[in-house]
Amino acid sequence: MLSQKTIDIVKSTAPVLEVKGTEITSVFYKNMFASHPELLDIFNHANQKRGRQQTALANTVYAAAKHIDQLEALLPAVKQIAHKHRSLGIKPEHYPIVGEHLLGAIKEVLGDAATDEIIGAWADAYGVIAGVFIDVEEQMYVEAESKEAGFRDFKPFVVAKKVKESDVITSFYLKPQDGEKVPSYNPGQYISVRVTIPGQKNTHIRQYSLSSAYNEEYFRISVKKEAEMDPNGIVSVFLHEEVQEGSVIEVSAPAGDFFLNQENREGKVALISGGVGITPMMSMLETIAEETPERPAAFIHASKNENVQAFRKDIDGLMDKLENGKACYILENPANVSLCHFSGYVNKEILSTYVDSETECYVCGPAPFMKAVIMTLKEIGLPEDKINFEFFGPAMDLSTV
Numbered sequence: 211m212l213s214q215k216t217i218d219i220v221k222s223t224a225p226v227l228e229v230k231g232t233e234i235t236s237v238f239y240k241n242m243f244a245s246h247p248e249l250l251d252i253f254n255h256a257n258q259k260r261g262r263q264q265t266a267l268a269n270t271v272y273a274a275a276k277h278i279d280q281l282e283a284l285l286p287a288v289k290q291i292a293h294k295h296r297s298l299g300i301k302p303e304h305y306p307i308v309g310e311h312l313l314g315a316i317k318e319v320l321g322d323a324a325t326d327e328i329i330g331a332w333a334d335a336y337g338v339i340a341g342v343f344i345d346v347e348e349q350m351y352v353e354a355e356s357k358e359a360g361f362r363d364f365k366p367f368v369v370a371k372k373v374k375e376s377d378v379i380t381s382f383y384l385k386p387q388d389g390e391k392v393p394s395y396n397p398g399q400y401i402s403v404r405v406t407i408p409g410q411k412n413t414h415i416r417q418y419s420l421s422s423a424y425n426e427e428y429f430r431i432s433v434k435k436e437a438e439m440d441p442n443g444i445v446s447v448f449l450h451e452e453v454q455e456g457s458v459i460e461v462s463a464p465a466g467d468f469f470l471n472q473e474n475r476e477g478k479v480a481l482i483s484g485g486v487g488i489t490p491m492m493s494m495l496e497t498i499a500e501e502t503p504e505r506p507a508a509f510i511h512a513s514k515n516e517n518v519q520a521f522r523k524d525i526d527g528l529m530d531k532l533e534n535g536k537a538c539y540i541l542e543n544p545a546n547v548s549l550c551h552f553s554g555y556v557n558k559e560i561l562s563t564y565v566d567s568e569t570e571c572y573v574c575g576p577a578p579f580m581k582a583v584i585m586t587l588k589e590i591g592l593p594e595d596k597i598n599f600e601f602f603g604p605a606m607d608l609s610t611v
């Protein structure tokens with residue numbers, strides 16, 4: 211338990227640290243990687259270069275500090291991050307390393323203003339926050355391990371099949387190398403993939419949504435090849451170009467709190483995606499087609515043009531299985547206008563054709579797309595609890611993108 215004095219100090223200094231947040235976390239990462247270079251095997255170097263992880267970690271530590279006397283209020287946010295941590299293989303012993311370097315960075319940036327009393331209070335608060343994460347993550351490890359064919363950390367998977375889905379998206383069918391089944395997952399969840407790239411000092415980890423309904427034989431991910439110049443593209447380019455059928459990559463157990471809720475099996479549902487955000491939607495649509503084909507479902511997908519649009523045949527095939535399914539393809543620059551329902555960008559007119567205030571909506575895609583869709587859904591009158599979303603990259607406040 212934290213003393214009232216500690217709570218008061220932490221709450222009163224949180225705003226100061228918030229202002230200096232990005233500066234503090236930049237110093238923190240620089241120093242932490244200098245003394246623990248092995249952590250570069252876990253962190254996404256591209257996010258580091260763009261400062262995105264700095265923002266994510268800073269926001270969370272200060273948000274947690276502001277709510278230090280009512281941490282239960284943060285539990286949904288903690289769980290989302292804990293899913294990511296569990297999928298990355300973060301361990302309890304990593305927390306003191308982060309704590310030491312975070313406090314060191316606060317001292318370095320604030321200088322004399324960071325008195326021993328203030329640093330002491332933050333050390334106590336960090337300990338409490340870290341304890342919450344460690345507990346939630348341990349529960350998640352146990353859950354992942356105790357499922358049928360479940361496992362705790364990463365394990366090797368063989369690329370059984372590689373299928374081109376569009377000019378930029380390729381699917382990888384991944385089977386456990388030990389011949390086991392794959393553990394069950396919820397449609398919408400993701401896995402982490404860890405690869406060793408020749409010539410690179412550190413391993414690289416990326417998360418990819420599972421893009422098919424659960425089956426016990428394989429996981430399927432569908433990866434967009436990013437530009438070779440983009441530091442974030444290093445893993446996707448490696449997967450597309452170097453990883454072949456028969457290659458072995460490491461995979462961790464499915465994770466994530468963005469998934470299809472099948473409790474209301476008759477309720478209207480809309481799966482709304484932009485670009486490669488289509489991947490979790492494929493898993494959801496296949497699941498609806500298999501388990502609740504009577505459920506009214508709209509599949510709305512926006513992409514640049516026909517060449518980069520993936521899964522069109524599969525979606526049309528799944529629509530035939532649904533009693534009340536509607537597909538809507540929006541192409542920004544179609545070569546043939548008759549092959550899409552709308553050309554241009556997603557807008558209120560389009561969305562209100564398929565969605566009303568009762569519809570459970572799932573949204574995934576690049577940040578500007580997500581922002582436009584979420585704002586429009588609110589204008590249409592959807593309550594927040596009907597708008598489920600996930601976007602790729604570190605979770606940042608959508609108002610900042």
Ligand code: HEM
Nearest residue numbers: 252253254257263266267270271304305308340603604605
């Ligand atoms: C991701 C917060 C401890 C490693 C994140 C994210 C947040 C966060 C907000 C972004 C989540 C998302 O992308 O959805 C925190 C807080 C911590 C903590 C508040 C302490 C209380 C740790 C520790 C490690 C770690 C101890 C391991 C040394 C990572 C990694 C990512 C991540 C590798 C993925 C992003 C990337 O690769 O750049 N964390 N974290 N975190 N965290 Fe933590």
